[in-house]
Amino acid sequence: MLSRNEYLKLPLEQRFIPLDEAKAARANRLFDNLPTVDLHTHIFGSLHFSFDYEQVRQIGVTGLFEAVPAVSEDFDESMRLLGTYKNLVAHQSGLISATRAEDIRRAKRERKQAVLFQLEPQTVGRDPNRIDVAYGLGIRMMLMTFNTKNYLGDGCSERTDCGLSYLGIEVVRRLNELGVLIDLSHCGIQTSLDTCKHSKAPVLFNHTGARALNPPCKRLKTDEQIRAVADTGGLIGICAIPNQLSRNPEQGVEDMLNHIEHIAKLVGIDHVAIGLDNVFGDQVGHHRQMAATNIVNLERSGIVLAADYMYGIESPLEWRNIVRGLVSRGFTDEEITKIVSGNALRVIEQVVG
Amino acid sequence: MISREQYLQLPMEERFIKLNPEQDARAKELHKNALVIDLHTHILEDREGETFEGNIPRIKRSQVNVFVEAVARIDEDFDASMRLLGELLCRVEKHPDFMPAFCAQDFLDAKAQGKQAMMFQLEPQTFGRDPNRIEIAYGLGIRMALLTFNTRTFLGDGCGERMDEGLSYFGCQVVERMNDLGMLIDLSHCGAQTTLDAIRLSKVPVMCNHVGARALYPQLKRLKTDEALKLLADKGGIAGVSAIPNQLSRNAEQGIEDMLNHIDYMVNLMGIDQVAIGLDNVFGDHVGFHRKAAQTIFKLSYIGQELNAPYLYGIESPEEWPNITRGLVARGYSDEAIKKIIGGNALRVIKQVVG
Numbered sequence: 001m002l003s004r005n006e007y008l009k010l011p012l013e014q015r016f017i018p019l020d021e022a023k024a025a026r027a028n029r030l031f032d033n034l035p036t037v038d039l040h041t042h043i044f045g046s047l048h049f050s051f052d053y054e055q056v057r058q059i060g061v062t063g064l065f066e067a068v069p070a071v072s073e074d075f076d077e078s079m080r081l082l083g084t085y086k087n088l089v090a091h092q093s094g095l096i097s098a099t100r101a102e103d104i105r106r107a108k109r110e111r112k113q114a115v116l117f118q119l120e121p122q123t124v125g126r127d128p129n130r131i132d133v134a135y136g137l138g139i140r141m142m143l144m145t146f147n148t149k150n151y152l153g154d155g156c157s158e159r160t161d162c163g164l165s166y167l168g169i170e171v172v173r174r175l176n177e178l179g180v181l182i183d184l185s186h187c188g189i190q191t192s193l194d195t196c197k198h199s200k201a202p203v204l205f206n207h208t209g210a211r212a213l214n215p216p217c218k219r220l221k222t223d224e225q226i227r228a229v230a231d232t233g234g235l236i237g238i239c240a241i242p243n244q245l246s247r248n249p250e251q252g253v254e255d256m257l258n259h260i261e262h263i264a265k266l267v268g269i270d271h272v273a274i275g276l277d278n279v280f281g282d283q284v285g286h287h288r289q290m291a292a293t294n295i296v297n298l299e300r301s302g303i304v305l306a307a308d309y310m311y312g313i314e315s316p317l318e319w320r321n322i323v324r325g326l327v328s329r330g331f332t333d334e335e336i337t338k339i340v341s342g343n344a345l346r347v348i349e350q351v352v353g
Numbered sequence: 354m355i356s357r358e359q360y361l362q363l364p365m366e367e368r369f370i371k372l373n374p375e376q377d378a379r380a381k382e383l384h385k386n387a388l389v390i391d392l393h394t395h396i397l398e399d400r401e402g403e404t405f406e407g408n409i410p411r412i413k414r415s416q417v418n419v420f421v422e423a424v425a426r427i428d429e430d431f432d433a434s435m436r437l438l439g440e441l442l443c444r445v446e447k448h449p450d451f452m453p454a455f456c457a458q459d460f461l462d463a464k465a466q467g468k469q470a471m472m473f474q475l476e477p478q479t480f481g482r483d484p485n486r487i488e489i490a491y492g493l494g495i496r497m498a499l500l501t502f503n504t505r506t507f508l509g510d511g512c513g514e515r516m517d518e519g520l521s522y523f524g525c526q527v528v529e530r531m532n533d534l535g536m537l538i539d540l541s542h543c544g545a546q547t548t549l550d551a552i553r554l555s556k557v558p559v560m561c562n563h564v565g566a567r568a569l570y571p572q573l574k575r576l577k578t579d580e581a582l583k584l585l586a587d588k589g590g591i592a593g594v595s596a597i598p599n600q601l602s603r604n605a606e607q608g609i610e611d612m613l614n615h616i617d618y619m620v621n622l623m624g625i626d627q628v629a630i631g632l633d634n635v636f637g638d639h640v641g642f643h644r645k646a647a648q649t650i651f652k653l654s655y656i657g658q659e660l661n662a663p664y665l666y667g668i669e670s671p672e673e674w675p676n677i678t679r680g681l682v683a684r685g686y687s688d689e690a691i692k693k694i695i696g697g698n699a700l701r702v703i704k705q706v707v708g
Contacts, residue, residue, distance in 0.1 A: 076432035080489050083435065087492030090455075091534070129440070136442030137435070137493045178447070 001250050004282065004309040015312055017253065017324045027324040030336055035108040037063035037344035039237040039275035040185070040207035041316065043115070044085050046279055047071070047286055051085075053092050055280055059316045062113060063104035063341070065141060065206070065275070067120035071295050073146070075130050078123040079137055086138060089115050099140055101349035104341075116348075118183065118206075121146030126167060131174045140352045141181035141206070144168065144195055145188070147219075147296060153191030156218045157301040163194040172198045179352050184229070185219075185237075185275075192225050201351045202234035207275035209238060209245045209259040210266070216302035219244050223266055230267035235347050237275025238263070240313040242284050243305050253312030257325045260339065269335050273344045274322060280315055284308050354606050357638065357664040365414070368667055370609060370679045377679075383691055384678040388464055390419040390696040390703075392593040393541070393563035393631030396671060397422050397441045397471065401637045405444060408636050412469065413450075415674035418696070419460045420469070421497060421562070421631070423476035429502070431479040431486050435493055438473060442494055445471045455496060457704035472703075474539060474562075477502035482523060487530050496707050497537040497562070500524060500551055501544070503575075503656060509547030512574040513655035519550040532556045537706050540581075541593075541631075544574075548581045557706045558589035563631035565594060565601045565615040566622070572657040575600055579622060586623035589705075591698050593631025594619065596668040598640050599660055609667030613680045616694065625690050629699040630677060636670050 007015070019027060041064045043056045056064075066085065070078035089095045096107050098114035107114035118141030124130045134142070144164075147157040152168035154161055164172070172195055175182050182203040184192040195203055211220035219241075221229075226236055238259050239245070245255040264272050279286060284305055290296040298305065312321050326336045360368070372380060396412055397405050412420075422441060426434040445451045452463050454470040463470035474497035480486045490498065500506070500520075503513035508524035510517055520528070528551055531538055538559040540548045552559055567576035577585075582592055594615050595601070601611040619628045635642065640663050647653045653660065667676050681691045 076435070079432070079435050079439065079493065080486075083489030083492035084485070085492065087488040087534070090492060130436075132443040133436050133439030136439035136444070136446060178443075 004314070007309060007311060007314065012318065015318060016321045017312060017328050019324055019328060023327050024324070027320070027327045030327070030333065030340070031060070031320045031323040034337055035062040035104055035341045035345070036319065037061070037065070037104060037273070037341040038316065038319070039065045039204065039235070039273055039344055040118075040239065040277045041066050042069065042277070042279050043316070044088070047289060049084070050280075051088055052280075053094065055317070056113065057094060059319055061316070061319050062108045063098070063116065063344070064113060065116045065118055067118050068139070069120055070123055071121065071293070073121050073123050073125075073150070075123040075125060078119055079134070082117055082137055082139065085117070097138070099138060100353045101345045104345060104348070116140050118142060118181070120183075121186070122150065122152070124152075124171060126151045128167070128170055128174050131171065131178060131180065135178050135180060139180065141183055141204075142175060143183045143186055144171070145191060146186045147301065153194070154188035155186055156188050157297055158188055161188045161190050163190040164198065168194070169198050176200045181348070181351050189222060189225060192221070193228050196228040196232050199232055202232045202347050203229055204235045204237065204347070205229055206235070206237040206273075207239040207241070207277035208236060210262040213259060213262055214244070214246055216247070217244055218302045226263060226266055230271040233347070233350070235271055235273045235343055236263050236267070237273045240276040240278045240310055242307050242310045243287070243303055247304055247306050249306050250311070251307040252310045253318075253321050253325050256313055256322065257329055260326070261329065269338055270343055272339050274340060276313070276316060276319070278310070278314070278316055283310075283314070357669070360664060360666060360669065365673070368673060369676045370667060370683050372679055372683060376682050379688070380675070380679040380682045383682070383688060384416055384675050384695070387692045388419070388460060388696040388700055389417045389674070390421075390460070390629070390699040391415075391417045391632055391671065391674065392421050392560070392629055392699055393423060393474075393595070393633045394420045394671060395423055395425065395633070395635050396420060397444055398425070400635070401642070403636045409450070411636060411670065411672040414672040417671070417674050418464045418470060419454060419472060421472045421474050423474055424495070425476050426479060427477065429477050429479050429481070429506075431481060434475060434479040435490070438493055438495065441473070453494065455494060456708045457700055460700060472496055474498060476539075477542070478506070478508075480508075480527060482507045484526060484530055487527065487534060487536065491534050491536055495536065497539050498531065499539045499542055500527065501547060502542045503651065509550065510544035511542050512544050513651070514544055517544045517546050519546040520554065524550070525554055528554050535707050537703065542575070545578060545581065548577065549584060552581070552584050552588055552590065555588070558591070558702050559585065560591045560593065560629075560702060561585065562593040562629070563595040563597070563633040564592055566618045569615060569618055570602060572603070573600060574656045575658070582619060582623050586627040589702070591627050591629045591702050592619055592623065593629045593699070596632040596634045596665055598662055598665045599643070599658055603659060603661055605661050606666070607662040608665045609676055609680050611665075612668055612677065613684055616681070617684065625693055626698055628694050630695060632668070632671060632674070634665070634668070634670060639669075640664060
């Protein structure tokens with residue numbers, strides 16, 4: 001097995017799943033012609049700010065739902081970060097500052113990329129008016145909790161597993177009213193189930209996987225949770241986060257495909273989407289750093305850093321390989337269309353506009 | 354002279370300048386067909402018992418296509434100003450008759466769709482000493498900002514300051530950064546030297562978006578000198594004439610005719626292409642607001658203001674906006690000239706600087 005450094009020296013084609021000529025052509029045609037949506041990106045960095053438009057362009061994905069990572073959970077800081085990002089988008093002619101599904105379709109027509117914004121973590125604190133403020137400034141998706149307890153509910157790595165608080169229910173109502181997507185990726189089980197029950201609009205796990213395939217990892221979702229989200233008409237976005245989809249020393253795009261297959265089988269193809277949550281840099285190194293800050297407690301999350309990288313999907317630049325993988329696993333064109341953007345566009349349009 | 358309360362009982366036609374039927378038809382036609390821009394307003398915030406929702410019919414009666422709303426955090430707290438911006442943007446985004454505007458094309462789209470366009474500016478500016486905040490504010494939707502309010506900032510001196518110094522090094526840096534980003538510089542509240550420095554230094558046109566001509570009211574430091582207005586015009590900038598009571602005249606009776614006097618004077622001094630409108634009036638009691646504010650941080654004596662008139666007849670609130678067009682017709686301006694003043698000039702400069 002190659003080290004991460006050796007892997008990154010490989011040209012992109014050698015990192016990709018091998019396909020015969022006809023299948024490779026089909027995968028390329030699908031990836032190049034369809035709009036694509038990644039429900040959870042960090043093109044401006046996560047722990048540290050960075051932005052390189054040329055790299056973003058090379059991702060080749062049409063709709064990027066960027067997470068604004070104010071790890072302090074300070075509301076004003078999250079809005080300042082949002083402003084910094086939106087300023088860069090506004091001054092880059094290849095990018096569209098997007099707030100609705102039509103912006104993503106327009107980006108595809110104009111050969112541009114649409115950037116939408118979500119809060120991760122959620123920084124509403126105990127003031128629901130901040131939801132209006134965040135909406136006004138451009139936020140169209142929001143987590144209910146990050147990994148630990150907040151005023152709304154419990155995170156997935158928390159000692160307890162409580163449901164939504166009264167404020168949490170009030171926040172769900174306000175998010176529904178305004179048309180902000182609710183993401184439960186980092187929430188505990190009961191908070192997730194409660195939110196599904198109280199939300200009048202579809203909700204999401206926008207960057208996750210199936211807990212059935214890696215039971216100790218609390219960041220992944222039980223079959224019950226996945227069914228609850230699907231019952232709202234919502235989506236499960238499959239991530240490419242190393243050491244969350246598997247506990248093997250060797251992990252990669254095949255693990256992603258395993259999770260996609262499990263969830264498609266469990267709740268149907270209409271609820272599967274993609275939310276990679278990967279970065280241009282060293283994701284495992286990033287997790288080691290995060291663990292030291294106690295924001296992501298690996299032990300409490302049931303995560304072991306067994307692998308150093310994800311072969312075949314280590315960076316967003318390898319997005320095309322997901323489509324190759326779906327082709328290799330025998331998904332039809334119609335199914336692939338739904339997974340790479342059709343489902344996401346449907347839910348964004350329905351909830352946000 | 355009637356009191357403010359009596360004045361507000363009058364039906365709109367009686368508040369308006371009298372015109373003959375031919376002029377009346379011409380004024381109505383012009384106001385309806387032109388792209389009308391008010392460069393400085395406060396219509397979105399709820400204040401003193403006035404609510405945005407309640408005022409919507411009055412906003413519509415103004416028949417103004419584009420308002421530039423001042424995001425007004427008098428404490429100059431940056432984060433609070435961005436929160437307020439978000440709250441106001443949310444209102445605009447969620448109201449079916451309104452839309453936020455970030456460039457000149459948005460104005461044209463709004464007019465075509467019959468919507469009310471809202472652009473946003475910072476008044477006062479809240480950059481403190483951190484130039485990154487200019488980018489953040491731009492990213493979140495701000496397209497104009499003052500360099501100072503009435504008192505000194507890290508950038509320069511306000512018009513109500515004890516001293517009248519020019520821009521600081523940081524002020525020069527902010528001018529350059531705003532130029533690069535495409536954020537319009539407003540000098541309405543700056544001191545005389547800061548105003549001249551910024552006009553000279555800016556690579557693109559700047560504006561004083563809610564002012565009057567100092568020559569017509571020499572004691573009031575909030576108004577702009579001939580020197581400043583001429584330099585502003587030479588650099589392609591514009592001056593927006595305000596409808597702030599007791600800032601256009603010292604008379605006990607003031608109104609639309611005073612606004613028109615300032616417009617006439619500025620057109621004569623600067624040329625027809627450099628004059629615009631930025632009322633800065635409110636739906637509530639503006640003089641009452643000044644009286645209250647004078648008890649707190651705004652000493653009227655600092656800028657040389659006196660509260661002689663209780664209101665402005667003919668232009669006391671934004672809903673009387675069509676009266677400006679009527680006044681310009683009454684004063685003999687051509688259709689072409691009127692269209693420039695009520696929106697064309699503002700559109701040109703915003704298109705050039707903001708995009």
